[in-house]
Amino acid sequence: MKLLYNVFLLFIFCVLPVQLLWAQGATTAALSGTVKDQTGTALPGATVIAIHTPTNTQYVASTNTDGYYNIQNMRVGGPYTVTTSYIGYQEQRISSVNLALGQTARVDFSLAESSRQLGEVEIVGEQNDVFNQDRTGAATNVSRDQIENLPTLSRSLQDFTRLTPQASGNSIAGSNNRYNNITIDGAVNNDVFGLSGSGTPGGQAGSQPISLDAIQEIQVVVAPYDVKLGNFTGGGVNAVTRSGTNTFTGSVYGYGRNEDIIGKSVVEPREKADEFKNYQYGVRLGGPIIQDKLFFFFNYDATRFTEPVRFAPGSTESQIPFDVAQELSEYVQSTYGYDVGSFGAIDRETQSDKFFGRIDWNINDKHQLTVRHNVVDAFDDNISRSSDEIRFGNNAYRFNSTTHSSVLELNSRFSNEFSNNLIIGYTRIRDSREAQGEFFPQVTIFDPIADFEFGSQRSSTANELDQDIFEFTDNFTYLLGRHNFTIGTHNEFFDFRNLFINNFNGRWEFNSLEDFYNNNPRRVRATYSLLDNNPTPAAEFNALQLGFYAQDEYTASEQLRLTLGLRVDIPVFPDKPQENTQFENDFRNVYPGLETDRTPSGQLLWAPRFGFNFTPTEDRSLQFRGGTGIFTGRVPFVWLSNQFVNTGTILGTIDRRNPDSFVEDVNQLIDPSQPQTFEINVIEDDFKLPQVWRSNLAIDYTLPYEVFLTVEGIYSKTLNDVVYKDLNLVDPVGTLPGDSPDNREIYPSNRRINESYTNVILLDNTDEGYRYSLTGQLRKDFVNGLQMTLAYTYGKSKDVNSGTNSTALSNYEFNQIVNNPNDPQLSYSRFDIRHRIIGSAGYTFRYGANDNFATGISLFYQGQSGQPFTYLYNGDLNREGNFANDLIYVPRDQSEINLVPFSSGGVTYSADEQWEALDDFIENDDYLSDRRGQYAERNGARMPWTHQFDLRVFQDFMLEAGNNRHKFQITFDIFNVGNLLNHEWGHQYFVSNEANEIIRYAGLDDDGIPTFTFNPNSRRYNIAPFASRWQGQLGLRYLFNDRQ
Template identity: 75%
Template sequence: MLFNKLLCTMKLLYSFFLLSIFFILQVQSVWAQGATTAAMNGTVRDQSGTPLPGATIIAVHNPTNTQYVSTTNTEGYYNIQNMRVGGPYTVRTSYVGYQEQRTENVSLALGQSARVDFTLSESSRELGEVQVLGERNDVFNQDRTGAATNVSREQIERLPTLSRSLQDFTRLTPQATGNSIGGTNNRYNNITIDGAVNNDVFGLSGSGTPGGQAGTQPISLDAIQEIQVVIAPYDVKQGNFTGGGINAITRSGTNQFSGSVYGFGRNEDIIGKAVEGPREKADEFKNYQYGVRIGGPIIRDKLFFFTNYDATRVTEPVRFAPGSAESQIPLSAAEQVASFVQETYGYDVGSFGGFDRDTESDKLFVRLDWNITDNHSLTLRHNYVDAFQDSYSRSRSEARFGNNAYRFNSKTNTTVAELNSRFSNNWSNNLIVGYSRIRDFRETLGQLFPQVTIFDPVGTLVFGSERSSTANELDQDIFEFTDNLTYLWGKHNFTVGTHNEFFKFRNLFINNLNGRWEFNSIEDFINNRPARVRATYSLTSDPRPAAEFNAAQLGFYVQDEYTASDRLKLTLGLRVDIPVFPDKPARNTELENDFASIYPGLRTDRTPSGQLLWAPRFGFNYAPTQDQTLQIRGGTGIFTGRVPFVWMSNQFVNTGTILGTIDVSNPAEFIPDPGNQTAAGPPVQTVEVNVINDDFKLPRVWRSNLAFDYTFPYGIVATIEGIYSKTLNDVVYLDLNLVEPSGTLPGADNRFVYPSARRINPDYTNIILLDNTDEGYRYSLTGQLRKDFANGLTTSLAYTYGKSKDVNSGTSSTALSNYEFNQIVNFPNDPQLEYSRYDVRHRIVGNGGYTFRYGENAATGISLFYQGQSGLPITFVYNRDLNGDGNIANDLIYIPRNQGEINLVPVTISGTTYSPEEQWAALDALISGDDYLSDRRGQYAERYGGRMPWTHQFDVRIFQDFYLNAGENRHTLQITFDIFNVGNLLSRDWGRQYFVNNNANELIRFAGNNAAGAPTFTFNPNTRIYNVSQFDSRWQGQLGLRYIFN
């Protein structure tokens, strides 16, 4: 078991933790701020500015009547930790001989401490209680040092959202692009909900959250109270990311019963027509989301509940059916194959006509909040998600039969308990314990059968069980423990804490287990003349061996937050992260012997474990002027993340001792039995091996920022913020079995090339080493304006310029793919520092909203979101392997200045033959028409150096509220209409979205070497640099209906 294996390590670390606590107590230390709660601090003084020690502060959370009581210290300073996020709060202060003062309508933001100061008058000089209206300020806040974006519940309810996802609101962050934050791989983000990890820590989902491959969100949006995105938080509690941290907290019940029933939907009737070619209407589809939430008291002022059920039902057609106008494959070809397979092998290939694919998810969220006493509160919540998504695709030239589809299933159970305690005015503690159980697996349709691909002149036909899905399962168990002890001493807030995550993984993935057959024509298939077969089989007693391993990431930290004055706050902290891998991959002694003279010490049974990764941090917040209209903030520090555990899983499977392969050209005959594929021929003698440097370190960056916030007249807030991150440790993949280059190409493109015998040892295909690099950096400069108007209008507009460079962007889940698809010019084992796949460059983001209130029974509102961005980065590479390193489509192109610098040969495409002159005319025009390519003539393309065109997208929500009186309560009937990509609604040429498959354009095809040994090339005159996304470029509408009661 993991915990037994970690026992010795944990004893040492626990001793370290206790010693840290002892040290902190000796210096009377204190406090830390969490990612699930808020805080409040301030001073109480008399009218001459003299501090009033012993003044009583009572903050009451009005919806639950939860009270937080504190008294000021000798400095007249108070600090209340672990408070409920939101509000409104009523804050009262009293002191003997002085008039009581009260501040109303105070709202607390997630992860921030609100400053509420009081100036009291003597009782003899004032009559009646003094009341002040408070307001929430997410910008001018002493806890704000680095870049952060808070999204309130009001914004969640008012802004347009297509998928009702976290990503629809993290896009409000100026430095974010899609799921990437700060120009970094989205796998390097950390996502928490109620303080508990909610990442796809294994790293297979594009959304970065559990269930992403099943097309589901990790939690219902109606269960979310507030969202926070942080990029450079110098609070050492925040960790496990080198990109961004996304923190969300959930709703809770109050003393008033309230709830909502809602539904949202869209279909082909409220979506635009095709933006290119014939103005065709979208195919029939359905996308419905509906649910209910309710919360209230179980025992007033003491025990509260909140629950939410949310469902999504999506049905989409699969296009390009054989015989249809959009497919080049005739119906007769599909019928011929289907009937032959049924009659000969008794196998039903499934549908080849109209076919729908479904996506479904059901989410259930339950939360209990218990005010045990005035000083102790407990939260217990559970989130359940059950989802599936059908995966099935066809194209104009490829027809997949129904039983080649698969269903991705995902089920997640997450339980979190949080205990907040206040032992005195000075001492408080926050304890979070969580457990997640995630089960993902693929399910093939029909009976198990080998996958068969027929490359016929009419097109490609594919049937049988999908080759990557017959053995594809992932089990994850995650336990986490977080504790933060805080104490107030004078103007110092000291923190001592720990955050620990324990993982247990079982990953079953065997490609081609059922066999993968290829035929060159339908005729060859019927006559049983296969061209190739590939299959994978187990070398162990287990026919379906899985990678099973445990891991942990432990974190310990201490911190001092010093409020030097009302205008200056300093933060200094130290964090240490410790990766632990108690399990080791199988040892391959044959590999060790084969490479003993070249790589002494090379072993497969090593993993990095027990390293102490130190992360000091410093932050500051300073208001130079007494009126605090100017705020200067910033800091510097080290941030340690985690790697996707799939990158570690590769080492446990690909040791060369677990899986064997079959790869036979022109085998004797087709074998329909999926369990007898080894009979196709002798096993391949070569294997792929994955190893890791035993000194490998988790991703780490040194990040610094400096920002200026200024309030202009009329409440306009301007921000200028710069962020710079230097890579300390990142990933790089090398092939230890690749020989040195043997020469260079003749001509203008004189890159190094490799010999045909490119393997050091021919018994191995690749030996992929996962190692570290310290090359890389990213920076951004952001300017932002905000303004909230008293009449209900809110606005924000930001521009960001950013640049990111790395040596490997880590875009894949497998070691081999991360190596072979990392584009280079000369040496794949020495990739150069170039642009990152996640480079931002230019981004403009804005939002605004206004609510018209008329009479007592209705209101109309409109909100707008705008995003403008320079096109996503793209790479230009050759099709096929130009330099002979064994990797396809990883060679960056040389951009010729004239026809003499590229040896074009005739090519026939779709029955038309193009001469070299015709090809060059088209290629030359394409290069001249692109700014990047034209500027790089006579040079090599850079990895991700090109850009797609700018994109502009406007999204709008219009809502109509009708208020209904029910006794003393007011209910609301709300109708919403969201319009996404409004530009396309106005013109078919506006709002266009672009894509390039894998962000890599195989612009020029390497056609082989001529008799003189010089490379020859072909170019398709019909080539585009990028494609227009026909679906995403259309406007889409979504209708919503909600009934709110309270």
């Protein structure tokens, strides 16, 4: 296989004696400090031994001429016992040292002379992940204790990345979630193809990438200036898995919720939830194979989830009458013999099974080897509805996903000066969609009352994705005096097969139910194969992303540490799309040099970085830190996959306006006597992967009573991001006719430069865009076990295209504009944070003989600005060919909008009645009322603020039996506690596709003036019927010799 050949060549080239403070994703921790006598004189050659107590793994170092030691590639967690000795001095031991993922703990020793006869000196270690010389940029570490004690609804990574103040949902630092990098045990665990909203494999099947019971610690980095961290312009999420120890430990657990522990609907009449179930259960076991030498860990985790799909016609949540939906269903059945499926209450099912296994081998005191394998097998039934949209049952699809992920990691310490970290990973992902019901065209009816959709889901009748990902990371560190030099490489090799033929079954649109019954379609689209022997051709290609870097981490003094590094990333595409010389000739005069076989291969993307950490006070109560540098990310490979099939030589496209009549058989649309048309996707010659220049500055300060205050600012300037253009669109021919101040540009009816092509979408770069955030955070750890944190973030993010879709055409046509879609303007990003507040508190009370009983409580709060969305016209007002991208003009009075009567649900609304309702709608909308006489902005409006409190209460019962410890734990989580107290609290909101098409373009009147309608029943947003209710979750767990 070509991919393996490339891997072999690069492996031979790159295998050098190569460490890790952080690898591509952090997997280990480190320990450093000084050994001095009590006069402050350095003791060179002192021996430092750190022992990982659970496994008896030993790490040995000796101090240099400055009395400084540094131990790399240590196990995360602990506890550790650290001992130092020096001839003529009293040995000193520090116990209960715990190491955080990706950080270097500082442990200093002050030894007394042996002649003083002080006896053995033992100290309990105290670590502080706030005041840590490794910290330069924003980062959040989530410990095993937090994972075990904080409330979690889905038992997902996202339930804990939300502890990062600069994160919102799956977005970090106001960036597209596709621009994050997620690693587990140092290996990529991204959805690198870019289709999953969660950003992880299996996300489209509703599954988590790994069981939470297999996770040891999580780290989120936003602005790390270590050059070993790369492949993101958003944030990096690193997690390491649990391992076995010298003690056999295990757990059996189950968590569940159903309709009996969930609140009633939040709108009148308040009704009990329909029957549903969500059960998660599993088992884990770990222990020694050979004491002190070889350890194992195993985990099995399962999810079984069935929930009702809300917004059934005729219900209080839906504005669609039951009889309207029933009439449509019966008409389609009697006229075309097709069953559209249920339009009433239906259930969707999600299921996953996860298997995880890990082996750790202490080869000797210099080398530790880890091998682990993770399997996720899942499926999810996908169907959604809203108050003004109904998808009939057979428009659903089932998404199937299976992932196998293997990692081998070798940590080596050759001497005090030389250490190395090697990671080799392989991931195999197989995804597919199954459309429900019989094969039938998708039909969408844009009626004034609501949208109706039935038929086979248009993206699911030819949709499969195979991914094979191999990666190789090696980092070598050389400690020379106070310099910590690192050289390394991180390389990823991809083998893709993507079968995706959108509209393979045909896609029909109608302006109204009346038009559908009268067989008067407004548009039909379809895609078909041009290959005689292959009706479903797929994009098959290999890709490589190579990274090389060097860095010096210089400890200038005990107060100042500087980091300076340089990284270069190189995308390589061994395969090219097919060349289409006919197309290139057709567009030679339109866009000279355009080629269909172009890829962004061979670009050298340089990323210099600088970071600093300065603590001016001896008691380390004040810390200044920050840095600046360039970060290079990935482009979701789905965006590049478009180029491999949309060359005009593999797939043909049909896009007709106002066709004669609806036909069921998509093959009847292919007329050999008519000229063929094609969609073309191409890429700019010097296209570069996403890059940002990111800088941050932070102050950490210890207030009275050991309260830690952090103030941190982050600014990111776009260097390279994506923008899409349609090269087949003619120039506008004027402005909107009439007396309205809305003078947007309009296009002629013949808007294509070349009628042989539907769209020619160019993927290009832009340097427009920025994002910034300012965060203030307070944290207090009390001696009695109480922990409290509170953080506020203000952030703003702007871009020209938020890149929320998977195809080139969708990213182009759904990017909302006023004028030329090929010149989109800078506006708010879909991932704009604005205001976000998070807080958490937890306390565990232990009592009884030998503390055999414990009661714990923890609370998490999140309040934030509502999600951004856009106000649009329903229809193609500017006639450039797209029906859902025209930003509305907000009228000041009725003279600025030409409303015409319309009927809905048997009721006719006059122009005056519509204006009265529209005027009231605008006046009662904070955003629109401020935009009168102006255009709405892309993502300019926001849903209401959301507030959510989540609570966990647990009770432990412990029993000692010989040397074994048994614990039984009962947990009860309540999510959205506010709604439990008051049904008006805790509401969550959504707008379908984050776009509210409140005004419908109704065509031109006899004078050629645009006309519009407004449905007085329109809503600004929907209240999420399930997420707005409080939900309870009961958990039962048995633990054997486990510290949890």
